[in-house]
Amino acid sequence: MTSPQHIAILGATGSVGRSALDVVKSIDGMEVFAISGRSQLDLLEQQAQEFHPKYVVAADPVTATPFQFRTDAEVLIGAEHLKTIASDPRVDTVLASIVGFAGLESALAAVEHGKRLALANKETLVVGGHLINAAAVRSGAEILPVDSEHSAIFQAIQSGKRSAVKKIVLTASGGPFREFHADEMHGVTVEQALAHPTWDMGRKISIDSATMMNKALEIIEAKWLFDISADQIEVVIHPQSLIHSMVTFVDNSTMAQMSPPDMRLPIQYALTWPDRVAGPAADFDFSVAHQFDFHPPDFDRFPALELGFEVARTGGSAGAVVNAANEAAVSAFLDRKLSFTDIVGACREVLEQHNFESHPTFEQLVAADRWARQEMAKWITA
Ligand code: NDP
Numbered sequence: 258m259t260s261p262q263h264i265a266i267l268g269a270t271g272s273v274g275r276s277a278l279d280v281v282k283s284i285d286g287m288e289v290f291a292i293s294g295r296s297q298l299d300l301l302e303q304q305a306q307e308f309h310p311k312y313v314v315a316a317d318p319v320t321a322t323p324f325q326f327r328t329d330a331e332v333l334i335g336a337e338h339l340k341t342i343a344s345d346p347r348v349d350t351v352l353a354s355i356v357g358f359a360g361l362e363s364a365l366a367a368v369e370h371g372k373r374l375a376l377a378n379k380e381t382l383v384v385g386g387h388l389i390n391a392a393a394v395r396s397g398a399e400i401l402p403v404d405s406e407h408s409a410i411f412q413a414i415q416s417g418k419r420s421a422v423k424k425i426v427l428t429a430s431g432g433p434f435r436e437f438h439a440d441e442m443h444g445v446t447v448e449q450a451l452a453h454p455t456w457d458m459g460r461k462i463s464i465d466s467a468t469m470m471n472k473a474l475e476i477i478e479a480k481w482l483f484d485i486s487a488d489q490i491e492v493v494i495h496p497q498s499l500i501h502s503m504v505t506f507v508d509n510s511t512m513a514q515m516s517p518p519d520m521r522l523p524i525q526y527a528l529t530w531p532d533r534v535a536g537p538a539a540d541f542d543f544s545v546a547h548q549f550d551f552h553p554p555d556f557d558r559f560p561a562l563e564l565g566f567e568v569a570r571t572g573g574s575a576g577a578v579v580n581a582a583n584e585a586a587v588s589a590f591l592d593r594k595l596s597f598t599d600i601v602g603a604c605r606e607v608l609e610q611h612n613f614e615s616h617p618t619f620e621q622l623v624a625a626d627r628w629a630r631q632e633m634a635k636w637i638t639a
């Protein structure tokens with residue numbers, strides 16, 4: 258019998274983190290070495306009691322310091338410990354499932370230390386794809402996508418040579434406003450935007466799906482993961498979310514991956530690859546009728562898509578700026594300080610004002626992130 262894989266789950270209390278723990282519970286050979294959370298400390302404590310990790314990281318000292326954790330695990334307080342855990346020599350795999358820019362530094366540490374990085378945090382590649390890929394070349398770290406579209410591409414792409422890939426087709430559900438007229442989108446509420454038709458996810462990505470900024474981020478993510486140009490990426494609306502993405506080869510054969518929408522499958526594949534094992538995800542039910550629709554996206558109603566292609570082409574610091582502007586805009590929308598239709602336009606304006614850097618260092622990315630958040634704050638209060 259081979260020794261168990263030691264896994265660190267960064268963002269264990271989130272939607273992806275909870276699904277990952279479900280996977281770990283259902284398959285053999287995984288041991289939870291560390292978990293992290295930020296605000297949901299009761300849940301983090303409960304997870305520690307159930308999975309017996311060696312370490313628990315509570316990222317926010319303000320909430321965690323007064324909290325009395327009842328656990329045998331060693332509790333580390335402060336975001337700097339995310340890096341400590343991600344680089345611990347006893348860890349084999351790091352699941353990066355923190356949301357936003359906050360997940361970049363620990364994901365980068367995991368790659369620098371040669372871990373397998375199961376990557377849910379797409380913002381990591383959007384902001385610092387060049388740093389992550391260069392670090393992976395140096396350390397030999399494997400980067401396995403958890404995002405369902407990129408997992409689908411990763412699965413489909415294995416059926417041909419990389420040199421024979423013609424294009425990648427990213428599927429998108431279209432979100433809750435797929436059929437809304439442009440005029441109807443002005444007044445949409447937080448509740449409407451959070452109600453995703455096919456996926457149950459964290460708040461930030463749910464809003465990103467509604468604006469289609471999520472697909473924009475995924476275009477950039479695909480570019481870095483599969484070393485492909487923006488011109489070889491296409492987006493198609495597939496409302497059923499059953500086909501999770503496709504790869505077309507030069508002979509015009511298109512390979513698709515399909516399964517019921519359940520994040521536990523791509524999470525599991527990132528943990529077990531190249532093996533496939535029985536897990537908690539449900540089988541496809543062919544005893545009932547299914548319909549597969551594909552529509553071209555509406556670039557006018559969803560301007561985020563064009564922005565995504567542009568940023569994928571530009572590279573450099575553009576990803577950091579658009580990502581930070583979007584994080585700040587989404588948070589303002591959730592706080593009811595910005596209207597839904599202003600999110601993407603404001604991001605474009607912030608992007609257009611920034612001083613472009615073609616090969617930013619980590620420190621320059623941090624500065625670009627901070628600058629873009631300040632610019633967005635000014636935009637909102639102007
Ligand atoms: P959630 O909001 O549900 O969870 C985020 C996790 O990160 C929580 O554990 C949260 O802790 C923690 N966290 C939040 N902010 C910080 C911070 N500043 N420092 C440290 N930890 C923090 O998000 P999701 O699980 O939905 O998404 C996680 C990532 O995965 C995102 O990048 C998303 O784009 C990507 N993804 C998600 C999918 C999904 O189905 N949900 C699908 C594909 C990709 P706490 O809750 O305790 O505050």
Ligand code: MG
Pocket residue numbers: 404405406475
């Ligand atoms: Mg996705």
